[in-house]
Amino acid sequence: MRRSVAPAVVMAGCLALTGCGGSAGGADSAPDLSVRSAYMPQPVTDSLAAGYLTVVNNSDSSDDLVSATSDIAEDVSVHQTSGQTMKAAGPLQIPADGRLVLESGGSHLMFEKLKHKPKEGETVSVELRFTKTDPITVEMPVKSATYRPTSAQSSSTSHH
Template sequence: MRRSAVLTAGALAGAVALTGCSGSGAESGTDKAELAVSSSYMPQPVSADMAAGFLTITNEGAAEDTLTSVTSDVAGQVTMHSTVGGAMAEKSSFSIPAHGRLVFRSGGNHLMFEELKRAPKQGQTVAVKLTFATSGPLTVEMPVKSATYNPTTGH
């Protein structure tokens, strides 16, 4: 009788362990955004009070998130803009789709650093804090490149 009790307990433990491995698709952590930032840079400002910033936010997660604000200690305020058909418009937020990305690039979506407190110079970095609706904030060290930097050529 003792041997069958041990086997039953072992079988029960195995069944419980296998239940935890079921492929239900609702695994912990996959139902949220998983954000990462790449390709960030600021062209050295040509104006004493304003600069632009560019970056890519990638979402590897299964849930959408929204970029709600951007701040930096180098600027009095940082605003987000979209450019469509040559017309620039300030935006209060940008959606980042699940398994998608949000691109800020020259001629498209971009960041504007306004009321500069100091003039960032090529070779320096600027700390930028990105705040999202759901995910925690991300701080990015944005390198300052030449005013004519082109990310497609690296110059």
């Protein structure tokens, strides 16, 4: 009987220690996110606008972009373009030591029911919300409707 009890006691002790170590390790491996190359092309309609940016993850822990808000629109959602159709997307993963690129023709932010139509030269404030990381506020410059970034450009940078 002692043999069957001893492994159970050892297993319980290991589980308790694993639980303690997990909380400390979890805090150390929180994602380290930053946002780069944010911009909004000047909208062509009074009610809709798109936003593009890159979220960079400089950690060994992934995170997910789950939502966004902005004072300029009643609703901001994450959309995906597939062919000629656009649809709302669920949470988008930012991989460990990787990046999430929101770009024209792919995943992007969709600003709906604009409160006013932003003009080129203005700046739009957007709050990004993630699964693990605290919200990040990004100042997104409004560019011309035909603006296309080059890979070397960085329109806006925000750090968590």
